[in-house]
Amino acid sequence: MKTSNLITAHDLEVKFDSQIIFQNVDFQVQKGDFFCIVGPNGSGKTTLLRVILKEIVPTLGTIQCALAKSQIGYVPQFRNLETDFPLDAAAFIELKLTQKWWPWLTAQEHDQVQAALRATHLDNKRTTRVGQMSGGEKQRVYLAQAIVNQPQLLILDEPTASLDVQAKYEVMDVVQELNTQGTTVIFISHDPQLIKKYGTKTLQLGKGE
Numbered sequence: 001m002k003t004s005n006l007i008t009a010h011d012l013e014v015k016f017d018s019q020i021i022f023q024n025v026d027f028q029v030q031k032g033d034f035f036c037i038v039g040p041n042g043s044g045k046t047t048l049l050r051v052i053l054k055e056i057v058p059t060l061g062t063i064q065c066a067l068a069k070s071q072i073g074y075v076p077q078f079r080n081l082e083t084d085f086p087l088d089a090a091a092f093i094e095l096k097l098t099q100k101w102w103p104w105l106t107a108q109e110h111d112q113v114q115a116a117l118r119a120t121h122l123d124n125k126r127t128t129r130v131g132q133m134s135g136g137e138k139q140r141v142y143l144a145q146a147i148v149n150q151p152q153l154l155i156l157d158e159p160t161a162s163l164d165v166q167a168k169y170e171v172m173d174v175v176q177e178l179n180t181q182g183t184t185v186i187f188i189s190h191d192p193q194l195i196k197k198y199g200t201k202t203l204q205l206g207k208g209e
């Protein structure tokens with residue numbers, strides 16, 4: 001039978017020095033999943049993302065990922081940008097386009113930036129400086145930057161942690177739309193309401209388990 005697994009992990013363990021962060025972790029992420037990773041502070045959620053991104057080699061177990069790094073978009077926890085941050089939304093998104101020696105964008109790259117702005121409901125903020133945006137808009141610009149290269153997998157590490165309720169759902173609705181259109185999502189969160197509303201599968205990490 002043909003499998004649509006993007007990630008297959010078996011019996012993973014990560015240890016730092018003698019401290020076991022987690023062990024016996026098995027999971028599969030399939031194309032189209034909205035895959036949630038939950039667990040208390042320090043249970044290894046971010047460490048597991050770093051294993052998926054091949055930044056950390058597990059001390060035991062195997063992990064297979066069918067995607068190249070270029071096919072994965074990543075949104076870390078919210079990082080604020082000061083009000084004097086000089087780039088507008090379009091320029092900020094362009095930073096993630098493949099670096100090359102010529103300093104202009106191709107027509108296709110312009111289309112990619114426009115598509116990322118549209119997908120994150122920021123069409124009318126194209127020339128707004130990111131530093132002057134609200135927290136929710138800033139996080140949607142980060143999201144736009146992560147999807148500008150049209151990744152197959154989007155990884156989000158507590159993307160709504162410091163946002164108010166309305167901004168939180170605006171960000172999550174955008175992520176859900178991307179998921180409905182075919183982008184697989186891995187989502188770390190402490191928020192059970194978000195997991196219940198948006199998740200299709202959940203991996204629970206416990207201390208050392």
Ligand SMILES: Nc1ncnc2c1ncn2[C@@H]1O[C@H](COP(=O)(O)OP(=O)(O)OP(=O)(O)O)[C@@H](O)[C@H]1O
Nearest residue numbers: 016017021039040041042043044045046047048205
């Ligand atoms: N490179 C490292 N070297 C040593 N210890 C590390 C390293 N990276 C993470 N740790 C430790 O591993 C544990 C798990 O960290 P991690 O950030 O993965 O947890 P988390 O579940 O994402 O936590 P939180 O919910 O607070 O973000 C922590 O105790 C952390 O200090």
